[in-house]
Amino acid sequence: xxxxxxxxxxxxxxxxxxxxxxxxxxxxxxxxxxxxxxxxxxxxxxxxxxxxxxxxxxxxxxxxxxxxxxxxxxxxxxxxxxxxxxxxxxxxxxxxxxxxxxxxxxxxxxxxxxxxxxxxxxxxxxxxxxxxxxxxxxxxxxxxx
Numbered sequence: 502x503x504x505x506x507x508x509x510x511x512x513x514x515x516x517x518x519x520x521x522x523x524x525x526x527x528x529x530x531x532x533x534x535x536x537x538x539x540x541x542x543x544x545x546x547x548x549x550x551x552x553x554x555x556x557x558x559x560x561x562x563x564x565x566x567x568x569x570x571x572x573x574x575x576x577x578x579x580x581x582x583x584x585x586x587x588x589x590x591x592x593x594x595x596x597x598x599x600x601x602x603x604x605x606x607x608x609x610x611x612x613x614x615x616x617x618x619x620x621x622x623x624x625x626x627x628x629x630x631x632x633x634x635x636x637x638x639x640x641x642x643x644x645x646x
Contacts, residue, residue: 533580533588533617540612547620551607552580555587564589567596580606580617592619602626 530549531539539546555563555578564579576592578600590608603624610619 532582532584533586533612534584536612536617545611547609547611549607549609550580550582550588550617551605552582552588553605554603555579555581562601569595577616580608589616590619591616592622597622597624599626600624 530551533550536548536550539548554565557563562578564577566577567575573595574593576594576596578590578592579587580590581587590610592608600622603626605625607623607625608617608619609621609623610617612618
């Protein structure tokens with residue numbers, strides 16, 4: 502065999518190894534119930550959970566705990582998943598900007614004891630274009646975005 506063939510086979514083997522290792526890290530979307538089941542089975546794989554913040558009748562977030570003067574890398578809140586199951590979430594990083602304004606939250610992490618420990622928090626914030634702003638344009642003409 503030529504040297505170029507051997508080098509080509511090595512490069513292909515490395516590429517396959519990299520693809521296999523990243524495919525193993527891919528997490529799935531689950532509910533808190535499924536995340537608890539995975540943790541009970543001893544799984545430490547990372548999962549995604551989609552939910553909304555728990556709010557009171559006035560729209561204020563319930564159960565949010567963040568005090569940067571005491572510990573800037575501890576942020577905890579209650580999230581309600583798509584099955585309406587409430588779960589305490591702990592994030593060992595500073596609170597994300599505009600967290601209070603988010604409509605939907607996607608967290609990545611896993612269950613540890615009775616809390617979900619998040620590694621990443623993705624926020625879906627409200628659109629900057631609201632129906633009121635679009636209809637406030639000149640009457641009789643369509644709004645161009």
